[in-house]
Amino acid sequence: MIERASDADLAFLAIDRGPVPEQLAVALILDRPLSATTCARLLAERVTAVPRLRQRLLRTPPACGPPIWSNDENFAIERHFHAVDGPPAGAVPAVIDSLMPWVVRPLPRDRPLWRAVLTGGGCVLLLVVHHALSDGLGGLAVLGRLLDPAEPVPSSPSSLLLPALSLRRPPSSRPAAWHLAAGAWRDRAAALRAQPARLRRLRIALAAGGGLNPGRLPPSSLLRPTTARRRAVVVRASLAGLREAAHRNDAGVNAALLVAVADALRHLVEERGETLDTVAIAVPVGMPHPAGTPGSASSSHLAGALGSAKTLRPAEVSAGNASSPLVVAVPAGGARAGRLALVAAEVRGRRAEAAGPSPVTVLGGWFRLFARMGGYRWYMRRQRRLHTLVSHLRGPDRAVCLGGVRVRAMIPVVVGGGGNLTVSFVALSYLDELVVTVVADPDRCPDLDRLGELLSGEFSSIASTPHGEG
Numbered sequence: 001m002i003e004r005a006s007d008a009d010l011a012f013l014a015i016d017r018g019p020v021p022e023q024l025a026v027a028l029i030l031d032r033p034l035s036a037t038t039c040a041r042l043l044a045e046r047v048t049a050v051p052r053l054r055q056r057l058l059r060t061p062p063a064c065g066p067p068i069w070s071n072d073e074n075f076a077i078e079r080h081f082h083a084v085d086g087p088p089a090g091a092v093p094a095v096i097d098s099l100m101p102w103v104v105r106p107l108p109r110d111r112p113l114w115r116a117v118l119t120g121g122g123c124v125l126l127l128v129v130h131h132a133l134s135d136g137l138g139g140l141a142v143l144g145r146l147l148d149p150a151e152p153v154p155s156s157p158s159s160l161l162l163p164a165l166s167l168r169r170p171p172s173s174r175p176a177a178w179h180l181a182a183g184a185w186r187d188r189a190a191a192l193r194a195q196p197a198r199l200r201r202l203r204i205a206l207a208a209g210g211g212l213n214p215g216r217l218p219p220s221s222l223l224r225p226t227t228a229r230r231r232a233v234v235v236r237a238s239l240a241g242l243r244e245a246a247h248r249n250d251a252g253v254n255a256a257l258l259v260a261v262a263d264a265l266r267h268l269v270e271e272r273g274e275t276l277d278t279v280a281i282a283v284p285v286g287m288p289h290p291a292g293t294p295g296s297a298s299s300s301h302l303a304g305a306l307g308s309a310k311t312l313r314p315a316e317v318s319a320g321n322a323s324s325p326l327v328v329a330v331p332a333g334g335a336r337a338g339r340l341a342l343v344a345a346e347v348r349g350r351r352a353e354a355a356g357p358s359p360v361t362v363l364g365g366w367f368r369l370f371a372r373m374g375g376y377r378w379y380m381r382r383q384r385r386l387h388t389l390v391s392h393l394r395g396p397d398r399a400v401c402l403g404g405v406r407v408r409a410m411i412p413v414v415v416g417g418g419g420n421l422t423v424s425f426v427a428l429s430y431l432d433e434l435v436v437t438v439v440a441d442p443d444r445c446p447d448l449d450r451l452g453e454l455l456s457g458e459f460s461s462i463a464s465t466p467h468g469e470g
Contacts, residue, residue: 002183003069011360012131014371018418019228021106022131029089029409033122036083042403044077049145056112064180079111086119096232099126103413104230148401202362208353210327216384223420225381226441230415233452235436239429241463249337251344254392258330259339260458266332267454279332280386282325285354326354327386336465380419389424413437
């Protein structure tokens, strides 16, 4: 079967032309060390369950359609796995600083688009993937397949021994040119028939992002063309505390996250001598892939940034891109309880607008041409549609393990683009903790540590918000 790159996959490759690559990562903090040998063998064994981790994109001959995903005949775990020295796992700020160069380093295009880095004395494992390989939700699916199955943790070191791995390479899956050409013409015919529906989807997708002419945001220090540098700080909050406070005010954790981010940014710019009444936040909303296609998933795991995922069940989800942005105007002042309910109601009411493919996906080849010519980056360095991006992923609420070693914490990181968003946020829940990683250009946001303090304070304030007050 020919497996072509989707419009979303190709869109992420097309926009990856800025100083920072379109990549996402998660750092697993382990209870005890894993040796480099054991970790490499675990990954080598388990990537077989995620075909995309052994595939790379290959261009096709003229008239043979978009690139195809094909098995990498030179695949070797040594080309993806690195063991390096680093700060101890308990020193989270230092760990994040040491990992950021690995997150922002472009992934080589001559191999599958991912890397793994073991550091922190064997207690920290960083997994990095390109957005063309997977979005945040698909990334959780990939992670689920690399972790141990949902079975009791081994009680003795001997149970961690792995069988010898086969060194046979997977067969090449590159089809003949005539087969590719025939499939490409069938796809073109189907695309023509689907054009009216595609235009309808485009109108809906544009509405989710604010429409063609949403009005320009006032000038702000939050919106400045960024450089190639990125730095991150990590903020933690009690998931139960946020959930209980949000539920008291007819909202959920996602609304609490958006209100906390808006208030933290308002206080930050006030300290800079500016005012900010409303924060325009882009929120990726997950959507299911068509049944039977790569990346298909059960609806229970596809609420995306606004949904719910109790545990990671690899059989139900896989790698892929399936999200569309919803721009939410979050009031940055007034009674907190009322704003929680207001934001939750707006997201619920408008979620359907972002339930389909994103505009860049619907536009297909036209958008990719625009991006390759530099148009997308030109626009993103000047846009006044949104202040920041907030991604929210719900991870497992039960402990997971890698090689029999319990994962104590998960820290997400998302970087990308060379636009004018000086700061962005990605949140991941695991067990009873919400971890929010704030990524910024330190040249444009030198007060990033202060922003982390403000966000932590907002989480504490929300957790103590009574019903109808705050």
